[in-house]
Amino acid sequence: MKNFDDKQEQSLVIVKPDGVQRSLIGEIIKRYEQCGLKLVAIKIIVPSRDLALKHYSVDPEWSLKTGTKSIEAAKARERKLFSEDPLIVAEKIKKTLVNYLSSGPVVPMVWQGMGAVAIIRKITGGTEPLTSAPGTIRGDFTIDSYPASDLDNRSVRNIIHASGSIGEAKNEIPLWFDKKEIISYRLISEAIIYDVNLDGILE
Numbered sequence: 168m169k170n171f172d173d174k175q176e177q178s179l180v181i182v183k184p185d186g187v188q189r190s191l192i193g194e195i196i197k198r199y200e201q202c203g204l205k206l207v208a209i210k211i212i213v214p215s216r217d218l219a220l221k222h223y224s225v226d227p228e229w230s231l232k233t234g235t236k237s238i239e240a241a242k243a244r245e246r247k248l249f250s251e252d253p254l255i256v257a258e259k260i261k262k263t264l265v266n267y268l269s270s271g272p273v274v275p276m277v278w279q280g281m282g283a284v285a286i287i288r289k290i291t292g293g294t295e296p297l298t299s300a301p302g303t304i305r306g307d308f309t310i311d312s313y314p315a316s317d318l319d320n321r322s323v324r325n326i327i328h329a330s331g332s333i334g335e336a337k338n339e340i341p342l343w344f345d346k347k348e349i350i351s352y353r354l355i356s357e358a359i360i361y362d363v364n365l366d367g368i369l370e
């Protein structure tokens with residue numbers, strides 16, 4: 168495992184339009200905050216279609232990964248998708264995603280801390296709410312599935328976007344935040360989480 172000691176690691180989280188409409192902003196922030204990560208940027212905006220498209224285009228591998236994942240999920244349930252080509256599948260997903268993400272207010276935020284990307288993926292849960300683990304945000308707060316979304320020709324509504332890798336986070340964050348909107352500060356709790364010695368507790 169690489170980079171798991173980088174205390175400055177950052178991940179982009181976006182509460183998607185369904186998460187905002189379900190009044191889950193506070194609950195979502197609570198879950199990332201209580202695990203020990205630090206919130207360094209946050210705002211509420213209605214993304215343009217252009218921004219939504221850029222967001223899913225910055226990672227050159229996203230289409231292949233997402234297309235392959237979707238085809239495999241369909242195969243595992245003996246469902247047939249309209250194409251066996253991951254890039255064609257991903258292109259269709261991207262079109263519905265642009266509608267989804269730009270349909271209303273969203274809350275982008277940047278969380279920072281050791282292993283931030285992996286910790287956030289764990290707390291967020293798998294892409295499809297039907298199969299994301301209980302205890303995760305997607306597992307606990309919504310019920311959508313690939314078959315349901317395919318039937319209606321729309322995106323899987325899963326409340327949250329969370330960076331899939333450190334590289335993805337590095338590419339995505341500048342799309343949503345200017346450098347000056349990301350705050351560099353110290354949290355008192357970091358001493359308990361990161362310091363080698365827990366000295367300074369006892370008087």
Ligand code: CDP
Pocket residue numbers: 232233236237260264293294313316321322323324325327328329330331
């Ligand atoms: O969001 P996550 O990183 O878990 O998944 P992704 O593979 O990067 O896909 C991005 C988003 O596309 C998902 O969060 C879903 O909203 C949507 N998606 C979909 O509607 N249908 C699929 N078969 C795969 C993804």
Ligand code: MG
Pocket residue numbers: 329330331
């Ligand atoms: Mg992703």
